[in-house]
Amino acid sequence: xxxxxxxxxxxxxxxxxxxxxxxxxxxxxxxxxxxxxxxxxxxxxxxxxxxxxxxxxxxxxxxxxxxxxxxxxxxxxxxxxxxxxxxxxxxxxxxxxxxxxxxxxxxxxxxxxxxxxxxxxxxxxxxxxxxxxxxxxxxxxxxxxxxxxxxxxxxxxxxxxxxxxxxxxxxxxxxxxxxxxxxxxxxxxxxxxxxxxxxxxxxxxxxxxxxxxxxxxxxxxxxxxxxxxxxxxxxxxxxxxxxxxxxxxxxxxxxxxxxxxxxxxxxxxxxxxxxxxxxxxxxxxxxxxxxxxxxxxxxxxxxxxxxxxxxxxxxxxxxxxxxxxxxxxxxxxxxxxxxxxxxxxxxxxxxxxxxxxxxxxxxxxxxxxxxxxxxxxxxxxxxxxxxxxxxxxxxxxxxxxxxxxxxxxxxxxxxxxxxxxxxxxxxxxxxxxxxxxxxxxxxxxxxxxxxxxxxxxxxxxxxxxxxxxxxx
Amino acid sequence: xxxxxxxxxxxxxxxxxxxxxxxxxxxxxxxxxxxxxxxxxxxxxxxxxxxxxxxxxxxxxxxxxxxxxxxxxxxxxxxxxxxxxxxxxxxxxxxxxxxxxxxxxxxxxxxxxxxxxxxxxxxxxxxxxxxxxxxxxxxxxxxxxxxxxxxxxxxxxxxxxxxxxxxxxxxxxxxxxxxxxxxxxxxxxxxxxxxxxxxxxxxxxxxxxxxxxxxxxxxxxxxxxxxxxxxxxxxxxxxxxxxxxxxxxxxxxxxxxxxxxxxxxxxxxxxxxxxxxxxxxxxxxxxxxxxxxxxxxxxxxxxxxxxxxxxxxxxxxxxxxxxxxxxxxxxxxxxxxxxxxxxxxxxxxxxxxxxxxxxxxxxxxxxxxx
Numbered sequence: 001x002x003x004x005x006x007x008x009x010x011x012x013x014x015x016x017x018x019x020x021x022x023x024x025x026x027x028x029x030x031x032x033x034x035x036x037x038x039x040x041x042x043x044x045x046x047x048x049x050x051x052x053x054x055x056x057x058x059x060x061x062x063x064x065x066x067x068x069x070x071x072x073x074x075x076x077x078x079x080x081x082x083x084x085x086x087x088x089x090x091x092x093x094x095x096x097x098x099x100x101x102x103x104x105x106x107x108x109x110x111x112x113x114x115x116x117x118x119x120x121x122x123x124x125x126x127x128x129x130x131x132x133x134x135x136x137x138x139x140x141x142x143x144x145x146x147x148x149x150x151x152x153x154x155x156x157x158x159x160x161x162x163x164x165x166x167x168x169x170x171x172x173x174x175x176x177x178x179x180x181x182x183x184x185x186x187x188x189x190x191x192x193x194x195x196x197x198x199x200x201x202x203x204x205x206x207x208x209x210x211x212x213x214x215x216x217x218x219x220x221x222x223x224x225x226x227x228x229x230x231x232x233x234x235x236x237x238x239x240x241x242x243x244x245x246x247x248x249x250x251x252x253x254x255x256x257x258x259x260x261x262x263x264x265x266x267x268x269x270x271x272x273x274x275x276x277x278x279x280x281x282x283x284x285x286x287x288x289x290x291x292x293x294x295x296x297x298x299x300x301x302x303x304x305x306x307x308x309x310x311x312x313x314x315x316x317x318x319x320x321x322x323x324x325x326x327x328x329x330x331x332x333x334x335x336x337x338x339x340x341x342x343x344x345x346x347x348x349x350x351x352x353x354x355x356x357x358x359x360x361x362x363x364x365x366x367x368x369x370x371x372x373x374x375x376x377x378x379x380x381x382x383x384x385x386x387x388x389x390x391x392x393x394x395x396x397x398x399x400x401x402x403x404x405x406x407x408x409x410x411x412x413x414x415x416x417x418x419x420x421x422x423x424x425x426x427x428x429x430x431x432x433x434x435x436x437x438x439x440x441x442x443x444x445x446x447x448x449x450x451x452x453x454x455x456x457x458x459x460x461x462x463x464x465x466x467x468x469x470x471x472x
Numbered sequence: 473x474x475x476x477x478x479x480x481x482x483x484x485x486x487x488x489x490x491x492x493x494x495x496x497x498x499x500x501x502x503x504x505x506x507x508x509x510x511x512x513x514x515x516x517x518x519x520x521x522x523x524x525x526x527x528x529x530x531x532x533x534x535x536x537x538x539x540x541x542x543x544x545x546x547x548x549x550x551x552x553x554x555x556x557x558x559x560x561x562x563x564x565x566x567x568x569x570x571x572x573x574x575x576x577x578x579x580x581x582x583x584x585x586x587x588x589x590x591x592x593x594x595x596x597x598x599x600x601x602x603x604x605x606x607x608x609x610x611x612x613x614x615x616x617x618x619x620x621x622x623x624x625x626x627x628x629x630x631x632x633x634x635x636x637x638x639x640x641x642x643x644x645x646x647x648x649x650x651x652x653x654x655x656x657x658x659x660x661x662x663x664x665x666x667x668x669x670x671x672x673x674x675x676x677x678x679x680x681x682x683x684x685x686x687x688x689x690x691x692x693x694x695x696x697x698x699x700x701x702x703x704x705x706x707x708x709x710x711x712x713x714x715x716x717x718x719x720x721x722x723x724x725x726x727x728x729x730x731x732x733x734x735x736x737x738x739x740x741x742x743x744x745x746x747x748x749x750x751x752x753x754x755x756x757x758x759x760x761x762x763x764x765x766x767x768x769x770x771x772x773x774x775x776x777x778x779x780x781x782x783x784x785x786x787x788x789x790x791x792x793x794x795x796x797x798x799x800x801x802x803x804x805x806x807x808x809x810x811x812x813x814x815x816x817x818x819x820x821x822x823x824x825x826x827x828x829x830x831x832x833x834x835x836x837x838x839x840x841x842x
Contacts, residue, residue, distance in 0.1 A: 100759060123693075144640065147638060156638075156640075182653075182820050182839065183649075183650075184651050185820065186647075188643055192643060210695070211694075238668075277694055277723050279719035280717045283719065336638050338560070340555060368636070368637050405639035407640050412642070423641055424632075429642075434823075435648060439822070450642065
């Protein structure tokens with residue numbers, strides 16, 4: 001008896017994939033330079049089926065990895081060649097929408113945007129909006145605690161998920177809810193990158209659409225001036241829905257890709273979106289424009305319609321892919337710095353470009369200090385890929401040095417596990433490991449992700465002395 | 473027994489009791505390291521520990537099975553770092569919210585958390601969260617918390633999160649400890665995201681018969697920061713909505729149009745954000761709840777999170793509520809089950825076992841003997 005036999009006993013043949021060619025479809029997620037062919041792929045349709053797979057993995061001591069749409073950018077859904085890949089793409093029903101409770105209950109394979117589309121005509125929406133929202137799954141959003149441009153004002157996935165049904169790594173189906181008295185298990189699970197189990201049912205908060213939305217594009221000669229405008233907007237007590245910034249290189253790429261028509265000679269553009277009750281938006285817009293002018297903006301455009309708003313956003317939303325137009329290869333980095341350190345960190349990135357002869361295009365969620373430097377390189381030039389890798393890592397060091405984080409929204413995954421010890425002490429990581437061991441003592445749920453070195457859990461320790469290092 | 477720690481220790485007395493359980497000693501650490509030293513010494517001696525702040529909610533939840541040491545954090549009351557430009561503050565857990573509010577107001581900012589007791593500390597507000605009106609707009613303590621330093625039962629000092637709002641590196645231990653009632657370890661320091669103080673605040677109040685009358689307000693696009701109800705044991709209910717922003721007055725007036733009446737005011741009604749009385753229960757119900765005779769309820773029509781007083785037979789009330797509603801006895805005497813169903817209890821137990829295998833941190837404060 002093997003895990004294959006068990007899976008084939010539970011699932012019809014079309015939902016267990018063992019053909020090597022078809023398996024390769026799943027060998028990576030959005031981070032394509034980490035690849036592994038899974039041992040087997042299963043396509044469950046219910047929580048009970050997910051639980052059956054997970055129990056089979058427990059029985060045969062096989063690791064498993066959950067995958068939604070595979071759009072993640074940290075290799076969180078990278079399969080294990082010795083493990084089962086559980087793909088949730090067939091669990092895409094919206095189970096209920098209750099506007100009196102302002103809640104929807106959905107399966108994990110439902111796309112982020114599909115939730116909003118289901119309620120938009122009734123004036124509601126689901127707030128977190130990662131750039132991949134047309135295809136990314138809500139289950140993946142839960143695993144990664146996804147953000148998006150508008151999380152500056154509205155928060156992340158964790159602030160919008162109210163309850164989960166999960167399959168634990170032992171194969172039990174358990175509900176965790178924000179309404180439960182006691183530990184915030186829901187808060188610990190969201191963002192755990194698939195290492196604590198698999199969400200099979202997600203209850204999300206629906207929000208009333210704002211009365212008014214307005215989007216401003218402001219062009220600056222330098223990125224420093226743009227940064228000053230951001231600080232002044234925040235300092236004035238304004239909390240926009242989003243504040244995005246792009247530098248000259250990113251603007252050049254976006255122009256080449258989608259002809260977004262941003263002012264050609266701009267050293268930086270700022271996109272500021274304000275939303276809320278009309279009178280609030282109106283007065284804030286006037287204030288934001290005045291601040292931009294005062295900090296040196298030479299052109300401001302206010303979108304007068306939904307079409308014009310979409311046009312402003314098009315350049316920003318296409319920026320990652322657009323960089324392909326100006327560089328054969330690139331690394332998308334994701335780091336966070338305190339907003340007040342933006343200027344210093346950008347100067348540091350400039351210095352890295354000079355030192356290593358590598359270009360970096362900067363796109364960022366300026367309002368919350370979340371940088372997405374795009375490190376450009378030519379993968380046919382000897383040594384350039386390695387130099388780009390070094391620059392990319394040094395940018396994370398800059399973020400840590402300034403009290404920031406190695407990831408704001410893409411997750412740690414397989415990509416950044418080795419950076420975790422630069423941000424956290426052994427004691428911090430050991431303590432997180434206690435949570436892991438409570439949920440997954442066998443270490444089968446997405447092993448090798450988030451944490452730098454695999455640790456064994458052992459038995460639940462009884463009366464003990466000494467440091468926590470001895471427990472694990 | 474704790475003398476070698478050099479931490480201030482005094483004998484416990486009846487005034488230090490936790491739910492009637494008198495501790496043998498009270499320890500007053502002044503730093504994270506001192507908390508660690510005390511907990512390490514307690515681990516060696518097998519002593520049970522309960523952390524405390526301003527003690528405003530020490531009587532909430534179940535009494536601990538035993539308390540040898542009350543770890544009083546009131547000497548840890550400093551603002552450690554406030555970077556106004558980042559809208560972030562890092563504080564010691566023993567700082568009272570009212571004191572923190574004063575410091576932040578100086579920079580035109582606030583921690584957007586309403587607590588029923590202004591003297592309550594940050595640590596207590598995280599360990600024993602209480603609902604506040606503006607949670608509808610800003611979230612609860614767990615939503616505003618971005619970093620935490622905790623000390624575990626064995627003295628381990630661990631940090632999670634950081635001092636940036638957007639951060640998904642590692643598990644969110646801060647959220648895990650939220651609602652832990654001192655059973656996982658000690659919350660020593662915390663970092664929060666802040667909000668600018670709104671330019672103006674206006675309340676609209678109106679009396680009503682039922683729970684549905686405020687529905688139009690929630691369906692509107694006027695974006696109230698809070699919509700609260702005071703449902704007394706007898707007589708009419710009062711609903712109050714808060715509007716924040718430079719156009720608060722205009723929006724409150726527009727809300728009056730939507731509702732067809734009400735009174736505009738610059739200050740909240742006296743019951744705003746205050747617990748109704750005792751015995752006190754926590755009610756979470758996303759639709760209009762059944763309320764038994766003689767029971768008063770206060771809380772948010774927007775989030776469905778309420779405090780109730782006057783109910784002792786919680787089982788009977790629970791049977792009249794929807795299946796996903798939760799009713800928990802916080803403080804006072806209750807007949808039957810004070811906790812009600814907690815589907816995630818087995819997972820909670822497993823977390824407890826990993827963090828406090830000897831059951832020395834506030835044992836028995838939560839459901840199922842956790």
